[in-house]
Amino acid sequence: MFKKLSYFLCITIVFISCTNNKPITLNTSNYANVINDQFTGDLAYETTSFVEKYWRVVGNSGFNKSIYKIEEALVKAGYVLEENATENDVLTYRIEKRPLKKPTWESVNAIVEFEGSKEETLLSHATNRNMIALNSYSTPKEGISADVVHIKDFKNITNIDVKGKIVFAETSPYRIYKSAIVNGKAAGIMTYNNPDYLQPEKNTTSIQFRAIPHDSVNKPWAIAMSFSAKERLKKSLEKGKVTLNVKVETNIYPSEELTIIADIKGKEKPKERLVFSAHVQEPGANDNATGVGVALEMASLTAKFIKQKQYQPKRTLTFLWGDEIVSTRRYVQEDSIRAKDIKWGISLDMVGEDTEKTGGTFLIEKMPDPSAIWTRGKDKHTEWGGSKMNLKQMKPHYLNDFLIDKFKAQGKRANWVVSSNPFEGGSDHVPFLRENIPSVLFWHFTDQFYHTDNDRIDKVSKTTLKNVGTTALIAAYTLLNADKNTAKSILSDLEKAAVSRLNEELKQSKIAINKGDSLTTQIKIIDAWKDWYQKSFKTVNDMVSNKKIINKEIKDSEKLIDSISLDIIEKLQNKDLYYD
Structure with missing residues (x-):
């Protein structure tokens, strides 16, 4: 009798244990609790750490390595390559490949030194990886030595002989490129124009990345400068003639554009979909390795829920990683039938900031509403700024307030500051809106390291990654299964x-x-x-x-x-x- 009783008790305990460990089925009432528990931010942070190591331009090695890192994680999570998938596969992905019309570019090394002087190096790629302007060609190995011409009023550059000299100006290199390089035959360009919101006098070593046109004829180079380097060069010029030796090494080569797209097929209305877009290019950590990382953990966690039969979306959930605006625009334009059924688009851009270090706050950039015309009260544009809009450009939709409500709830739950700003544009939400698809942007601003070489992993917060990814999934699951x-x-x-x-x-x-x-x-x-x-x-x-x-x-x-x-x-x- 005792043995029978003991056996019965053991079976009961095992049954209760198995029941308690059974995965919870997700529904509207428990999305917040379950996702907050399961979304750790670990994969988002690990991915951000990997991607941010590279100066990413579409087609270059860092961009491509990031795409294949995403693929590796998707396969591990259970996604099947689309061409090998069957009708029963819910989790699929594909990598789209297209030849680039122009060659891709990547920086390798650079150093700028005072010639014939005991002064230290002016700039070094080892500490300032944004110093080489995008599309710059390499100099000879021994570098180029030339006198510096300080153009204080670049409008008068045509009246100054700059041939064979290094043009130094406080403006964008793109702005003086033609006058200095094409017409003036200058040896190269050195410029400074960090905006005030970067707090350059505080962040003296920051360099915001810059670009010049791709020019295979003149094979130019340009150097972007930090506040500190600019001030040092100006002081040296005040003492007399300055000659610099500039060594630049870059790679410019033909390549292809990669876009990776993952789909989680809806059970009831598979043609209808919500699309999260995260661009891979940019040289920073927060911009936009964080968007890449958050999207990947969202895709991986959703795959886990589906495999454990905890969640089944009625509509399709899509994740897109590619070239900012270009990949998203193509996605919504190349297939008019598919585009009709894209119900919502959300851009993940700069979504992991440690705001105690970067400044600013997490923001939801709204679809165009009247606050973009009459900005007053609590509504405020960021330092990025918004262009003037009119009533014909408004996009009335519930998405603005729905997402603000979801994020405010997470903010209250996690003691996290959440705000919003009127429409400004400039990211992957724009192609959706241009096709009349409801879309918003998740981002942070102001960021005192925005687009600078100080936007590194130490400015990223795993807690922020978790908060953004968690809330984005709560909102997505609600919309995907909406009735x-x-x-x-x-x-x-x-x-x-x-x-x-x-x-x-x-x-x-x-x-x-x-x-x-x-x-x-x-x-x-x-x-x-x-x-x-x-x-x-x-x-x-x-x-x-x-x-x-x-x-x-x-x-x-x-x-x-x-x-x-x-x-x-x-x-x-x-x-x-x-x-x-």
């Missing part, structure tokens, strides 16, 4: 956001009118936000097959916003209510 309940929930949240926005705009309009701005302009702003949100309400229809299901809720939200906006306009017209 009428999701649509109603998002509509409800969108309505709250609309009410909050209109009340904030009332406050800002009162301030503006008190400062002398016209009532007509303020009414136009209120009407613009009302219109934007009412059109956004309708977009939740893209989550349901039968639009009639939520038509009533949409109309109710529209009526509420109509009522509130009319009330606001009446308050603005009644100046006695708010004048001091």
